[in-house]
Amino acid sequence: MPIMMTFLSNSGFFLIWPLTATFINQHYDVTQMTIGFLMALLPLTSFLCSFLFTSKLSATRYEIGFILSSALLAINSLLLFNNNNIVIFSLSIVLLGISHSLISMFSKLTISAYKNENKRKKYFGHLFYATNVSAFSSPLIIFFSSELDFNYTKNIILLLGLVMLTFAMLNLVFGKQLKIEKSKETSMIDSFNCLKKDRFLRLIVLLNILITMVYSFIDAPLINTLIDLKIQDPEKLFSLILSTAAIFILVLYYPIQSMIKNLNTTLKMAYGCVLLLISQIAFHFCLHYNPDQYIYIYIIPSIIMSIAECIIFSSTNPQILELSPNNERGAYLGASSLYSSGTFLAPIMGALIITHLGSNYVFISTSIITIIVAYAYYFIYSNKIFSSQTTKVF
Secondary structure, eight states: OHHHHHHHHHHHHHHHHHHHHHHHHHHOOOOHHHHHHHHHHHHHHHHHHHHHHTTTTTTSOHHHHHHHHHHHHHHHTTTTTOSSOHHHHHHHHHHHHHHHHHHHHHHHHHHHTOSOHHHHHHHHHHHHHHHHHHHHHHHHHHHTOSSOOHHHHHHHHHHHHHHHHHHHHHHHHHSOOOOOOOOOOOOHHHHHHHHHHOHHHHHHHHHHHHHHHHHHTTTHHHHHHHHHTTOSSHHHHHHHHHHHHHHHHHHHHHHHHHHHTTSOHHHHHHHHHHHHHHHHHHHHHHHHHSSSSSGGGGHHHHHHHHHHHHHHTTTHHHHHHHHSOGGGHHHHHHHHGGGGGHHHHHHHHHHHHHHHTOGGGHHHHHHHHHHHHHHHHHHHHHTTOOBTTBOOOO
């Protein structure tokens, strides 16, 4: 059930997201900064829902949660791509973020409720694959579409919402009930206390916020850059990049994990940042020396970025677990959730760069940030500042 709901929810998300910036540019006379803030609404909403409400929702029956979030998605399809009122459009983005976040939370809570550890690991693996399959398949609908039709997209979202609602209601009536016990996770206050007392934790969180922000530039800032550069069919090129990244993550994730399993976690982060840097430089050259003549050349930086993601985002939680004392692991992991704030900072930073420096500097800026983070991780590793035996440094 959670796997199917995640797949359907993400299918809608990855179908809407590539079209959002295009729709704003076509229907509203707003500045790049306004576009940046509008594009930040969705990841900001998802971040706040996850950060503030996960523990509060942990005792809710997952069947009810899936029904409510599916109904919200179906209702929201009526508000999406409203070209008459930017407030209604903004509301639809917020509601999409809430629905998407709720599905994600209830899916994870449902899987976490299984007592068998191997079953949990298996289902979390399926969840990862479901997310990337939807990230691969949905943008292809846009890429192969002969023309851009926002009403057609709205109808697909409505259909997805209704299908999800049907599945959730059938599961409520006929499915096996799975009791989700109230989470015993530590509070946000505990996490902030850990940040307050551990300067090294603050450093790691800051570095990973920056790297998450850089990676998130592939979302809103990239599509805005493509539009600003007046590249033909920017939403199709954007969809191609998203699909390529997702399919190579699916293909390469487990082989890469096998190859790097014996490496030091901090060194993994450094290597991942170097690869991410190469992808940012490659994107810069593709955009400014081959804007849209040979769109398939963008597959190259997309593949490199996929490899970087496989390394970086599989190492962040283990890194925190190595850093944290055994009796404070929950609080440290809670603090690590601040990484995702980079997802809503990216659209705003991208808009600032495009407005004040120009589109030419988008990937130059991300490259500079990545160099700083890569050097910081290599410095930490080479000076043996941090190891699994040393949790307090500063």
